[in-house]
Amino acid sequence: MSKSFDVIVAGGGAAGFFTAINIAEANPKLKIAILERGKEVLSKVRISGGGRCNVTHACFIPNDLVKFYPRGEKELKGPFNRFCSGDTIEWFDRHGVELKIEEDGRMFPVTDSSQTIIDCFLEASKKLGIQIIMGESIKSLYRADSHWKIETNKEVFLAEKLVMATGSNPKMWDMLAEMGHTIVSPVPSLFTFNIKDPRIKDLMGVSAQASVKVKGTKLQAAGPLLITHWGMSGPAILRVSAWGARELFDKNYQFTLQVNWLKDFTTVECEEELKELKEQQPKKTVAKQSPYDFPNRLWQSLVNAAGIQPETRWADLSKKQLKALAEQLTNGEYQVNGKSTFKEEFVTAGGIDLKEVNFKTMESKLLPDMYFAGEVLNIDAITGGFNFQNAWTGGYIAAQSIVEKF
Structure with a gap:
């Protein structure tokens, strides 16, 4: 019936x-x-x-x-x-x-x-x-x-x-x-990026206002970025994953992510600001205090990635090191290898x-x-x-x- x-x-x-x-x-x-x-x-x-x-x-x-x-x-x-x-x-x-x-x-x-x-x-x-x-x-x-x-x-x-x-x-x-x-x-459509990179290895839980871009594509987003056990998450990453759902699927989730930890700053602007900091506080240790609005642990990791020793003072920074630090802050490249969905x-x-x-x-x-x-x-x-x-x-x-x- x-x-x-x-x-x-x-x-x-x-x-x-x-x-x-x-x-x-x-x-x-x-x-x-x-x-x-x-x-x-x-x-x-x-x-x-x-x-x-x-x-x-x-x-x-x-x-x-x-x-x-x-x-x-x-x-x-x-x-x-x-x-x-x-x-x-x-x-x-x-x-x-x-x-x-x-x-x-x-x-x-x-x-x-x-x-x-x-x-x-x-x-x-x-x-x-x-x-x-x-x-x-x-x-x-x-x-x-x-x-x-x-x-x-x-x-x-x-x-x-x-x-x-x-x-x-x-x-x-x-x-x-x-x-x-x-x-x-x-x-x-909504997933986080799996990234194994020494720069973020022990920083789970750290977050920053950042802008991100998938290298070689038009995919980009800005907003809070969260470092996790397996890589990167947070609204900025989820936005890119949603807009790039098909494109990233076609790439088999293997791609390079460019991260600007200063969100709107260009590399040139960042370099200028770092030069000013060098003049203003020559005797201070570079790695000691983040001059930007994100945690010290992240700052120290990026300073280290730019090849700057922990005890280096601002006055002792070479042009090359300043350039490298500006690059790490505004245009760091991270290899994405897979995704995690919750x-x-x-x-x-x-x-x-x-x-x-x-x-x-x-x-x-x-x-x-x-x-x-x-x-x-x-x-x-x-x-x-x-x-x-x-x-x-x-x-x-x-x-x-x-x-x-x-």
Whole structure:
């Protein structure tokens, strides 16, 4: 016996729940089910933002917001004009969840707990009568007359409208490819760089405001850089990894990273400043005190890398040593050999080709009455709440479009 619904949402993650709740609120008479293959729902929400759930970002202008999306920038302009970060804040506020803005613009629930978001979704679903069915792995999708037939490992479901909010699930992508959709092959998008280099060997935990560039490419970014056990991380590195997801994949994650520890300074400007320091404090030991806004340990390591002995005084620095130090500070080259991804922030570049989706409705251009929301699409962003914002916006638009059809 098959079970019939007006709408079935495949995927019990952020995008799936948001879509289902918005449909049910706009039309409480509709019979809606969420099918989740795992034993629990919203598991990625639980671990996101270090368990605090980075709900969105305090960037409220659609044309600025789209710039955080290496894939999806052009397509999201229209959708963000309909449902943006401000609408997200208002939506959660209406559902009893207050958000706060942190210094870097990231937004979290005031409780600092992702459980707040999970409870909000589960309570709303219960109140609205949305059925949540777990342990249902979709085996086949079939379009029959005016409805979808969905076969799982346990039973058969029928639905007039189907929302694919299955995230970066390769099996679902394969199924959609068989039905005619083009899948842009997935590659990791947010990762840190593995670097073994004596200059950073014992400096884990040290961070600095830096700018980085992948040598021989146009890839560059600026922001906090963090030295870790395995190499380099932090927002500057993650930005480069997101924008360079495909290019760095093609390089097999072997490349040279140029690091400017002074962010905006050129090598020439740095050299001039070092000459001034030499005149101002001739008797002081070079390695003793960092003249820049980063920890002494990093300064000492770079001084050492420039071939300057620990006891050398500023007055005794040769032209060659000054030049070498300026080079280490503003244009140090580090060999990257591989990447590390962290599970909770793991994002994939790849998914349904965006040309095959109507962004006014989030409906498939190839398969009528099939809608998409979230990471199933070839859209991804840097960290900071942007990937969730894509889920909320896509889910909201899909919900409005579906409700209009009933």
